[in-house]
Amino acid sequence: MILHITTHSDWEKARVNGEYTAPSLNSDGFIHWSTLKQTVDTANLFFKGQNGLVLLCIDETKLKSKCKFEAPAGAGVNQHDLRADKLFPHIYGPINTMAVIKVLDFPLNEKGIFELPKELITGTV
Numbered sequence: 726m727i728l729h730i731t732t733h734s735d736w737e738k739a740r741v742n743g744e745y746t747a748p749s750l751n752s753d754g755f756i757h758w759s760t761l762k763q764t765v766d767t768a769n770l771f772f773k774g775q776n777g778l779v780l781l782c783i784d785e786t787k788l789k790s791k792c793k794f795e796a797p798a799g800a801g802v803n804q805h806d807l808r809a810d811k812l813f814p815h816i817y818g819p820i821n822t823m824a825v826i827k828v829l830d831f832p833l834n835e836k837g838i839f840e841l842p843k844e845l846i847t848g849t850v
Contacts, residue, residue, distance in 0.1 A: 726826070726850065727758045727792070727814045729781040730768055736779055736828060744819040745781065755815035758783070758792075761845060763813065768831065768839035775833075780842065782827040782850055783820065790818025826850070 731747065739745035747756045759767045764780065772778060785792055794812035827850045829842045844850045 727760060727783050727785060728764045728845075729756065729758045729783070729820075730764070730772055730778055730831060731781060733777050733779055736781065739820070739822055744821055745825070746819045750819070755793075755817045756820065758814040758816060760814065761841070764845075765839050765841055772839070774837060778831040780829045780831045780845075781820070781825050782829065782845075783824050784826045785814075785824075787821070787824035787826075788816065789821045789824070790816050792816050 729745075729747075731745070735747075736745070745756075750756050768778075793815050795815050796811070797813050827844070829844060829850070831839065831842065834840050
């Protein structure tokens with residue numbers, strides 16, 4: 726399972742359209758995703774202080790678009806030198822909503838930082 730952070734409103738638009746896209750698909754050629762271990766760091770780095778977010782949980786086997794695990798953009802390192810846990814999932818195309826197996830609210834905690842939802846910690850997703 727891989728995860729993507731987005732807003733409630735963008736997810737609702739995707740449900741109506743039958744697919745999810747993000748601005749990075751046009752600017753970078755892919756949609757940025759994270760593994761379970763990478764999600765909190767990604768959220769606290771790129772979404773600091775934002776409310777109204779959700780986590781899209783994807784079953785990669787249900788994706789119609791291609792998914793590659795690659796070095797983060799601008800990392801300046803040889804992809805073959807990176808450990809597997811440092812590679813990020815990049816999806817090269819829109820996300821068919823049938824691949825989204827769960828959508829979880831992703832609020833800030835009382836300290837203003839993100840934590841994994843308990844469903845992801847306990848493995849009940």
